Amino acid sequence: MKGLEKLGIAELNSMQQEAYDAILRTQNDVLILSPTGSGKTLAYLLPLVELIDANNDNVQALVVVPGRELSLQSDRVLRQMGCGVRSQACYGGRTAMEEHKVLKQNRPQIVFGTPGRINDHLEKGNIDANNIKYLVIDEFDKCLEMGFQNEMSKLIATLPALRRRVLLSATEAEQIPRFVEMKKTQRLDYLDDEQEVSERVEVYEVKSPQKDKLDTLSLLLKNIGEQQSVVFLNYRDSVERVDQYLRQQGFVTSAFHGGLDQRQREDALYKFSNGSSTVLVSTDLASRGLDIPNLENVIHYHLPVNEEALIHRVGRTARWQASGRTFFIVGPEEKIMVEGIDAEPFELNAVSVLPKPIMGTIYIGKGKKDKISKGDIAGFLCKVGGLSSQDIGRIDVTDRYAYVAVRREVINSMLKNVSGQKIKGLKTVVEPVR
Incomplete structure (x- = not known):
């Protein structure tokens, strides 16, 4: 409930509640078919964090996703829940060696990642397969569509302690591939209960x-x-x-x-x-x-x-x-x-006024691994950059950098003020995102 409160969610919908009970209260493998936008990420994350042993520093669950954006987003949702379970997103576009360093530092208990990158870490021993009990394949239809059959088959074959499998899709599953090895599958099908395009x-x-x-x-x-x-x-x-x-x-x-x-x-x-x-x-x-x-x-x-x-x-x-x-x-x-x-x-009216957002985005080249927090960034932009709290919007801090929404009309003056200045004694790049 605390995790839901932090996400601003009052209660679970029927699909999420049934998924929660099926994953947490049974020993079945679970197949969840539910429309896009119905909250499938929370449907598996909420029970999964309860199954994780918080006293065990090893990776205990893998969440396989088709692309880096979904791995980053799912990781972000779990962190926002603030439930005390450590996680990390792993994906292509950066070196496996760099990720390995972060894995050693973070000691994540849940890893979100693309099939190829997770296999890479398993092969090199960066992730210990012997403690992984839970496997989630999110958007498994997309994973198959993108040709990840061999990578996923190889991945599953290297998990000797695997106990439970959870598969999620927003489209009808014609057939679950044999290599997934689903056992006593509980199917939660919410596709028939929804219009293909929501009435909303x-x-x-x-x-x-x-x-x-x-x-x-x-x-x-x-x-x-x-x-x-x-x-x-x-x-x-x-x-x-x-x-x-x-x-x-x-x-x-x-x-x-x-x-x-x-x-x-x-x-x-x-x-x-x-x-x-x-x-x-x-x-x-x-x-x-x-x-x-x-x-x-x-x-x-x-x-x-x-x-x-x-x-x-x-x-x-x-x-x-x-x-x-x-x-x-x-x-x-x-x-x-x-x-x-x-x-x-839909009839178009003659309109000449362009919609202009109030905010712009700036990039700051330091993040959590540099011991930089949201408060540090807000203080730096106010004290050194000359901004007021009303000038600053959403702040997103990743491991190595941060994005900040700043009122567009004050960005140029702020950039001049912070040019060459240090944040917590560290030189950094501060630049607008074009």
Whole structure:
């Protein structure tokens, strides 16, 4: 209950409660099928932290995920719960040696990671397989879709003490692969109880008079105003083109796709999640595993390639009990071909005012491993940077760096004030995230 309070959650939904009981009160393996946005991360984390032996410093549970963003987000949720269980996210994009050092320092009891990177640590002995009793595969359908069968099969085969398996998916599971070795499986299926697109999501069709939809998108975003929106496209180069166009028009955006390096992707997500950009332009990479609080609008610049892609895209809004909107921008020769979608026409008004976020984001090149806390950063920005507490928004501190939301109109003066200055006696980089 304390963990839920820290997350601002009053009570569990029916899926989470049933998952909690199945994982904690039985010895069964558990398969959870539940729609995007229904809170599956908490569904397995809450009982898992109770199963972990807090007096044992070894890794006792592995959570396998398809990508780095979901590993980081899941790790962040557990840390926010403040339940006393140590964790670490492991993923590609940085050296295994660097992660090994952090593993030795943190002594995590739960590791969130991608299949290849976890296998790497198991092979090198950086993670002791002999104490791992619990295996969670989150978005296992996506793991299979991305071709991780061999990596997951190899991983499971190296866990001699494995007792329990928990699999989670937002889409129907046709068949559980044999290598998972599920035993006495308890299936929790909440997919049939939900509309494919939640009733809390209003669905609109926006007509584009030209095949090139850039002008229509720009006008739609002006009609939406200051609300946050994700614009989905099917190709990386299209994301770059649309993002560049919107920036030239004066919008404050974040671009997100698999071709960006780790720092660029994290910059984009932090800017968007802390409200210092109003538009996230992305491939379907952002349609899974990202929990963006209070996202009001999902825009399909390119129509989704299939029904499953639509479900995951729209699942970014109306999470938990919130409401949201989704817009299909339809060109002259296009039609919404997804069965069951009843879209109302959305008329665009002539609007000239651009939505501008109040906050911007700055990057600070020191973090927890440098003994830097949120309080240290806030004090540094106020005492040295000349800011007031009202100028500072959300502060996110990772192991090696931090992101801070700062009121946009005072960023330049603050940067001048802190140039060449030290935080807790340490020289560091302080720069705006563009």
